[in-house]
Amino acid sequence: MQLEVNVKLRRGYFELAAELNVQASGAGLYGEAGAGKSTLLEIIAGTLQPQSGYILLDGVALFDSRHGIAMPAAARPIGAVLQAAYRGSGQTVREVLHSVGRYWAWRRRWFSVEFLLRLLELSHLLDQRVGQLSGEQRQRVALAYALLQSPKLLLLDDIFATLPESCRQQVLPLLKRLQYEFGIPVIYASQSMSELLCLSDTLLIMEHGRIVQSGPIRELAKRQQVLRFLGVRQTDNIVTVKMQCHEELGGCSFAGFGGYALALPYRPQLEPGTKVDIAIRANDIALSHHYIQGISIQNQIKGRVCAVIARGDSVIVQIDCGIILLAEITPAANRGMGLREGDWVYCLIKTHAIVLLHELDFIPYQRVVNHDDGVYYLSPTADFQQ
Secondary structure, eight states: OOEEEEEEETTEEEEEEEEEEEEEEEEEEETTTSHHHHHHHHHHSSSSSEEEEEETTTTTTETTTTTEEEEEEGSSSSSEEEEETTTTOOOBBBHHHHHHHHHHHTSOOOOOOOHHHTTTTTGGGTTTTTGGGGGHHHHHHHHHHHHHHHOSSEEEGGGGGGGHHHHHHHHHHHHHHHTSSSSSOOOESSSSSHHHHHOOSSEEEETTTEEEEEEEEHHHOOOGGGGGTTTTTEEEEEEEEEEEEEEETTEEEEEEEETEEEEOOOOOOOOOOOOEEEEEEEGGGGEESSSSSOOSEEEEEEEEEEEEEEEEEEEEEESSSSSSEEEEEHHHHHHTTTTTOEEEEEEEOOOOGGGEEOOOOTOOOOOOOEEEETTEESSSSSSEEO
């Protein structure tokens, strides 16, 4: 799938001028309330027409002001769950879902009506009119409606904000299956970074009606000016690890980390083999010349000092543990240890000092110092490249 959008729309004091190019499995659309996320999805879905520009899906024009093309929403191969879905509809849930199932019967069907009724817990609502349902119930009906269309592209506008947790736990894996097993791309708009990261590695960051940044999450996280959009706090190391196993009695999970098994907070929902990004603050890493017995800290990672960088009231120590880590210690601690390049040290990291990057929602932005692929930021204006 390839979606190309370049559209403009002015409504009152708000002006949207969005340009994007999305390929493969889709993307997460991130932005604060009022950034224009919902408006952009409505334009792509066809429920709102822009004043100029074009929208191409796999090379087919859905809208093109230059050539007078404006494909109706009902004719677009797009399933959409928008904020205003089915507002005031006089039809029953049964009528809505069975009518769309018949209307799109010529398409290859991914799901049956009966399966979606069970999955989205709608069976008991079949004879109720959609206009009388709660907002959360209407969202579930809208999602079933969109999936029954067997769309080439699925647009979702922050649907998990209203879905119950039990439904969310079922729907998220379903959406991932749509993307990777059935090849249906998803564009999901939200203010929740954890949900966006679950559905896509690609982010579109929107502000004041414009896409201000786009690209893979790990690439965006290297850009100092972007981080405040991502909900990232003071995070000095971001590295990718592969989940290995979980120990319920021990209350921790283990992941591969530079040849070591790193103890993480217990996350049994992450299957072995899953790759996740973790964040470790530099000042949460203690250093020792020797392995320490009889200590509660589970992670003691051995590495060689690559550099010792004095920085005002602190010292940054760069350690090669198979993966580069940055530790921040005081000048007094540095003098006491006498650290020099080439020294072997142990990095002591508490399990609960490790944060999974996709769980960083609502944590205020401060700064990022290190990425394991060789980019280091010590301040907004100074950086080191390996």
